[in-house]
Amino acid sequence: MIVTESLSKRFPRVTALDRLSVDIAPGVTGLVGANGAGKSTLIKILLGLAPATEGTARVLGLDVTKDGGTIRERVGYMPEHDCLPPDVSATEFVVHMARMSGLPPTAARERTADTLRHVGLYEERYRPIGGYSTGMKQRVKLAQALVHDPQLVFLDEPTNGLDPAGRDEMLGLIRRVHTDFGISVLVTSHLLGELERTCDHVVVIDGGKLLRSSSTDEFTQVTASLAVEVTDTDAHPDGTEALRAALVGAGAAVTTGAAGGRSLATPGHVLYVEAAGHQTYDLVRDTVAGLGLGLVRMEQRRHQIAEVFRDADAAADPAARSRANPGAIPAQTATEGAPSAPHIQDGGSPDVA
Numbered sequence: 001m002i003v004t005e006s007l008s009k010r011f012p013r014v015t016a017l018d019r020l021s022v023d024i025a026p027g028v029t030g031l032v033g034a035n036g037a038g039k040s041t042l043i044k045i046l047l048g049l050a051p052a053t054e055g056t057a058r059v060l061g062l063d064v065t066k067d068g069g070t071i072r073e074r075v076g077y078m079p080e081h082d083c084l085p086p087d088v089s090a091t092e093f094v095v096h097m098a099r100m101s102g103l104p105p106t107a108a109r110e111r112t113a114d115t116l117r118h119v120g121l122y123e124e125r126y127r128p129i130g131g132y133s134t135g136m137k138q139r140v141k142l143a144q145a146l147v148h149d150p151q152l153v154f155l156d157e158p159t160n161g162l163d164p165a166g167r168d169e170m171l172g173l174i175r176r177v178h179t180d181f182g183i184s185v186l187v188t189s190h191l192l193g194e195l196e197r198t199c200d201h202v203v204v205i206d207g208g209k210l211l212r213s214s215s216t217d218e219f220t221q222v223t224a225s226l227a228v229e230v231t232d233t234d235a236h237p238d239g240t241e242a243l244r245a246a247l248v249g250a251g252a253a254v255t256t257g258a259a260g261g262r263s264l265a266t267p268g269h270v271l272y273v274e275a276a277g278h279q280t281y282d283l284v285r286d287t288v289a290g291l292g293l294g295l296v297r298m299e300q301r302r303h304q305i306a307e308v309f310r311d312a313d314a315a316a317d318p319a320a321r322s323r324a325n326p327g328a329i330p331a332q333t334a335t336e337g338a339p340s341a342p343h344i345q346d347g348g349s350p351d352v353a
C-alpha cells in the first residue's frame with residue numbers, strides 16, 4: 001500500500017525525515033513516534049502535499065511526486081489539528097467535503113448520513129460544529145476522511161485530546177473502518193499502548209529515522225514466563241508473598257511487578273515465574289495447593305510493545321531500567337541495530353496490571 005525508499009525531508013534547521021524506508025501492507029498500521037518524530041511530515045509527503053528532499057514514495061502504487069491528485073482521490077486524510085469551520089453543521093461540512101471529492105449531490109448526502117451514523121453522530125449532526133466537544137469534532141474529522149469511500153485513510157493523532165473512554169471509542173471505530181469497510185488505515189500516535197490494541201502492524205520512528213517495523217504479534221510475542229495470581233487466606237494474609245517465598249525456596253526464578261501484566265490486580269499481586277518447561281506449571285500448581293491458596297490465574301504472558309523498548313534500553317544501559325518511569329519510556333538516542341526507546345509514552349493502557 002505504501003512504500004518509501006530512503007525518504008528524507010530537511011527543513012533549514014531540522015531533518016524531519018531521515019532516509020526512511022518502509023513497506024506497509026494492507027490492514028491497520030500504527031505509525032508511532034514522539035512529538036516531532038516526523039509522522040505528520042511523512043503523511044503530507046505521502047498525500048503529495050509536500051515534496052520530499054530526497055528518496056521516493058509510492059502510495060497504492062502511485063508516485064507521490066507526480067500523482068498527488070489521484071492519491072488524494074483514493075486516500076482519506078484526518079489531519080491532526082482542529083481545522084473545522086465552527087459555523088456550519090457536521091452534515092453541511094461533510095456533504096461539502098464529499099462534493100469536493102467528486103460525489104454528485106444525492107450520493108454526497110447519502111454517504112454523509114451513513115458516515116456520520118457510522119462515527120456515532122446522530123441528532124447533533126445538524127448543530128453548528130463550534131458547539132461540539134473534542135470527541136465529536138474528532139468524529140467529524142474522521143467522517144470527512146471516510147465519506148468518499150477511500151481505499152486507505154491516514155489518521156493523524158485521532159485520539160488527541162480525548163479522555164480514556166473517548167480514546168477507546170475512537171480506537172474501536174478505527175478498527176471497524178477496516179473490518180466493516182475493508183479500508184486500510186495508517187494511524188499515528190505517540191501512545192504505544194493504544195496502537196498495540198488496534199493495529200496489525202506497527203512502524204516506530206524517532207527523529208525521522210525508522211527504529212522498527214513489525215507486526216504487533218512480533219512486538220508482543222509470548223514470553224517464557226508465567227503470570228501467576230493467587231488469593232490471600234487467613235493462614236496467608238499475603239498469599240502472593242507466601243507463594244513467592246515458597247517458589248524461590250523451590251529454586252524458581254520469580255519477580256513481582258506491574259510491567260506488562262494483563263490483570264485487574266494491583267501491581268504487587270502478580271508474580272512472574274520464569275518457565276523452564278512444563279515442570280514449572282506443575283511446581284506452581286503444587287505450591288499453590290500446598291499453601292492452600294486459591295489460584296486466580298496462571299498464564300503465559302505477552303510482552304507489551306513498550307517493554308520491547310524498555311528492555312532494549314536497559315540492555316544498552318543498565319542504569320536506564322532503574323531510571324525508567326513506569327508510565328513513560330526513557331529518552332534515548334537511536335542507535336544502529338537494536339531498537340532504542342523513542343520519546344514515546346506507553347499510553348497508560350487500562351489493562352496493564
Ligand SMILES: Nc1ncnc2c1ncn2[C@@H]1O[C@H](COP(=O)(O)OP(=O)(O)OP(=O)(O)O)[C@@H](O)[C@H]1O
Nearest residue numbers: 011014015016033034035036037038039040041042
Ligand atoms: N514547515 C516546517 N518548517 C520547519 N520545520 C518543520 C515544518 N514542519 C515540521 N517541521 C519540523 O519537523 C519535525 C517533524 O515534525 P512533524 O510535525 O512531522 O512531527 P510529528 O511526529 O508529526 O509530531 P507532532 O505530532 O508533534 O506533529 C519537527 O521538528 C518539526 O518542528
